[in-house]
Amino acid sequence: MRAIQSVYIVEPDNQGWIIERLMRDVATELSARGIATRIGNGEQYGGEDVVFNSRFLTALATPRARVNSLFITHVDDRSKEKDLVASFDRFNSFVCMSP
Numbered sequence: 001m002r003a004i005q006s007v008y009i010v011e012p013d014n015q016g017w018i019i020e021r022l023m024r025d026v027a028t029e030l031s032a033r034g035i036a037t038r039i040g041n042g043e044q045y046g047g048e049d050v051v052f053n054s055r056f057l058t059a060l061a062t063p064r065a066r067v068n069s070l071f072i073t074h075v076d077d078r079s080k081e082k083d084l085v086a087s088f089d090r091f092n093s094f095v096c097m098s099p
Contacts, residue, residue: 004067006030006036012055013041019073023054050093056081061090069093 007030009023027037038048042060045051049066053059056070057080068091075081 004035004049006048007038007050008045008052008065009037009039010042010045010053010055010059011039012058019054019071023071026052029061051068052095053091055088059087059091066094069095074098 009027011020011023021040023039027039030037045062047064050069051062051065052069052071054071056072059070061068070087070091074097075084
């Protein structure tokens with residue numbers, strides 16, 4: 001399998017929250033490791049290997065991406081748990097911030 005060379009971080013809108021700051025830290029680290037990284041809304045996807053969705057509750061899978069990934073902050077109620085479980089067949093990578 002070919003190594004990951006590019007990542008697109010989906011960020012619906014930058015409101016200056018901690019999630020946006022975390023995604024910029026992720027982008028900086030990926031770039032420092034030689035992985036081309038861009039951040040934007042879902043419509044700006046440009047064929048990157050990985051689509052990394054910063055908000056799991058509103059994420060849409062991108063069929064053209066090699067890897068569709070979700071960033072999961074926390075699941076603190078049954079409704080969020082059900083939404084997450086329902087996404088298992090559409091996404092193939094899950095990055096969890098907490099247990």
